[in-house]
Amino acid sequence: MATDQLRRFYQQASAWAEEARQSGWLSETDVERIKSVEARTPTELFESGTQRPLVVAFFGGTGVGKSSLLNRLAGQAVARTGVERPTSREVTIYVHKSVQIQKLPEEFPVDKVKIALHQEQNNHDILWIDMPDIDSIDTSNKQLVLEWLPHIDVLIYVVSPERYRDDRGWRLLLEHGHRHAWLFVINQWDKGQESQREDFTRLLNEAGFKHPIVLCTDSREKEHAPDDFEKLAQTIRSLANEHTIQQLETRGISLRMQELHNTLTQATEKIGSDESFAALQQHWQVIWDTTAAELEQGLAWKIDNMAESFASRDTGLLPRFKKSAPEQPASKPTTDTETIWDNWAQTRLNDVLDNLIVEADAQAIPTAPLRPKLSEIRKNAKGWTDNHLQTSLRSALLKPGTALQRFIYHSTGVLATILPLAALSWVGYRVLVGYYQSAAAPGQYLGINFTTHSLLLVVTAWLIPWLAHRKLKPSLQKAALRGLQTGLSDGLAEIGQQTRKITEELHQQQQKLHRKNEQISQQYAEPEPPAPQSSDNKTLARMLIAESTSDK
Ligand SMILES: Nc1nc2c(ncn2[C@@H]2O[C@H](COP(=O)(O)OP(=O)(O)O)[C@@H](O)[C@H]2O)c(=O)[nH]1
Ligand SMILES: [Mg+2]
Structure with missing residues (x-):
């Protein structure tokens, strides 16, 4: 079933993002972006296998007349109106008694839901919801609305002539507009003017509704002027058939799947590409070659000094005559190679590794997985160099010339x-x-x-x-010099090599993540863009935001 497929896709995408975050490849925000893709659907509310009703909700600010409209529809006071309770936290569901509601939105406080069952054939295939006021001071109300939204097919956006411009609902409309079908009602029309309907329509045009259905109602309890109420009921009923529900369902799922595909693609762009890693490795080659040459040059005098200390061992032709002050103890040759890799060398290394991090960032490769590995290089460089210096010096002295x-x-x-x-x-x-x-x-x-x-x-x-x-x-001095030089260049080669190895390992990790991401994407084929505004249903087409604007 399409809903299950969406769920699985969502779960796999989330798990992938979580894994990538744990290894530092994605940020918390990146994961959040994937997880915030809507995976909930209206279908979930109902027992699977049964024909579900169309889910329609009244949506809007406090006191615009949502509850009054539902009561008018029901022909009885199923929802509490403003007289009893000015700001409602309550959700009233008006549904035919034959409908099996399987579960309510997750984390939804059950005591806040009032289910009114009816036996009216007219509303047999519609589940009506009177939603909490979205603009109440109590922000948890908005949260309740957000919990419900993904389960709703049609939203009836109710406004009043006084308050249709700066409505909090407007923001929600812009954010969630493309996910639902929308109908607009200006209630309290007894206080309204035709120019306001035109103005509201114009605002809706800007929001992406080319020909929005805007109905005007007067829902005063006692007596009311003739209005569009019947048209409202009629419009909703015309959508409450298997075909249209299926259409809305498919549209909703493919939008969600598309969104998941998009966020997954965006996420892979965050972890770098083969090209970016190739560029990074090449950059390392260049900067390390330069730095290694500088280090060899900068450390040459230290190596010369150390080699010179072996000169005293090299008894020349006339050693006794050369020594001007024989009572002075001959300087002992030093093999303390640890002193060669000094602070200056370490600073140069730190600089070049920082440069590598900057380049990774420039290549859009996350630096979080790179940094700790480079710290290892910083820590080990001295040890590696010293090791090579020792080994090479010893073998050179053992076989001079x-x-x-x-x-x-x-x-x-x-x-x-x-x-x-x-x-x-x-x-x-x-x-x-x-x-x-x-x-x-x-x-x-x-x-x-x-x-x-x-x-x-x-x-x-x-x-x-x-x-x-x-x-x-053969001269010991020369041998020592040669040994130390070889040792240093071996040490530097090892630093270069180890760093390159790190970039290669990271590249492999990246490829693995990338492949997994692709596998998930391929498994859940990118859905066809939703049918071109359901040409067979003009009413429905008017209720949907045109696709080109919903991408924004
Ligand atoms: N003048 C006028 N008052 C209305 C109309 N519809 C509802 N009311 C009143 O407006 C108040 C708020 O209505 P209610 O349905 O509770 O609004 P809700 O908060 O959106 O659910 C109530 O006192 C209603 O009687 C209308 O069309 N015209
Ligand atoms: Mg109400």
Whole structure:
């Protein structure tokens, strides 16, 4: 049944909005907008499966004559009129006894409803309601009216010649006009003038009723002048048939469904789109690249300083002579990388993350889900950077220099041992041979020249590789510098990466919400716009606000 479908649609849309609100994607107001779409219908008042009557209500300010009109219709005093009770909080229902009222509007105080049953065939298919005065000082009256409104097909807006202009009811008419069929009655016509009818009609034209039905009645109890009362009763009766009720019902439901579709669409526009997220991610790429470069530049001196503290470990060629004041303790190399990410760096990071939030806002992406996640980045940035600095510094110090450098360094070390040994072996061999030869054929034994050359040879064989070895030792300072630089850029890369991940996660959340929203919308197909002002019923057409104006 259409009413059930509307209910389900409403419930699913509300649940979706609630879920989106809980995760920060929609505001309280957005949810309220969806929830305020009317899901109640006249049909709900009656037992399902039975042919329901047309629900007609007298609507208007205090003392205009609503109760008098109902009594006149009923031919008896079913509703209390002003004589007994000037401002009525009471709702009087005048209905045929065969009609089964299933339930009254929710939250409606039952003791305020007076049901007058009748057996009159004339009003068999009409449920008449005399509504509370909408302009009473007691604002709860207006609330009562609002509770009833969604259950009403036709509203008979009753005014008096004195008070038809600044009526509170007028505002309700403008707000709820397109949801109902309206008939207008200027009661107390005994005090009225034709110009007032024209003026009132003109106001109604402006409110969207092209040819409003404006009837003038004189409902004084004792005697009254001939008036439009019969026409009023007749007009309502002409609508009280299955076909027209069905038409009104369908119109009401499709208006409500359309409104739900519209608010759902509006809500998805609030949560950003694929394009807005793509733009946000691109923006992040740009601003982070710039900021990361700035941070690397701004923190370079700190890294240089820290690397320099390793220079003392790099014993040069003539370390002792270099040290001008050897009694001063050599400055200990510091590996306290925590000091590198300082307040300045944190401020730069905070600025760039704020910039991201501003961009999200500019891209119409809600910032509520983004903010707490970015706070995590702000909190963790120092830790991440420090971690990378430590890891990278340690591994750099463990293996300073390039692989080739290290190979040559080791080779020269080995040579510094092997070459002098080889030279010594050769000298030893020559000594032995010389000794043997001088024993076999006595002559001059090796002599002073040999000694000098041998000594030179051994010393050279040792000194050259040793010097080279010392010279080629990879610099710890350079290694530290390289390690720290790599560490910093890794740290910055991680910050950039983590932030991007956040925007991606949010995009996924957004897509999920978006898909769910679409599913709901598709499940309850957008209804056709209500039939073009029911061409088969001219009277009804005059009672409805033209669609083009109701969209406002
Ligand atoms: N002069 C005049 N008085 C009327 C007319 N209709 C009702 N009244 C009186 O106006 C007062 C308020 O009427 P009531 O039906 O209670 O108005 P309600 O507050 O809109 O329900 C009562 O005293 C009625 O007798 C009318 O057409 N002309
Ligand atoms: Mg009344």
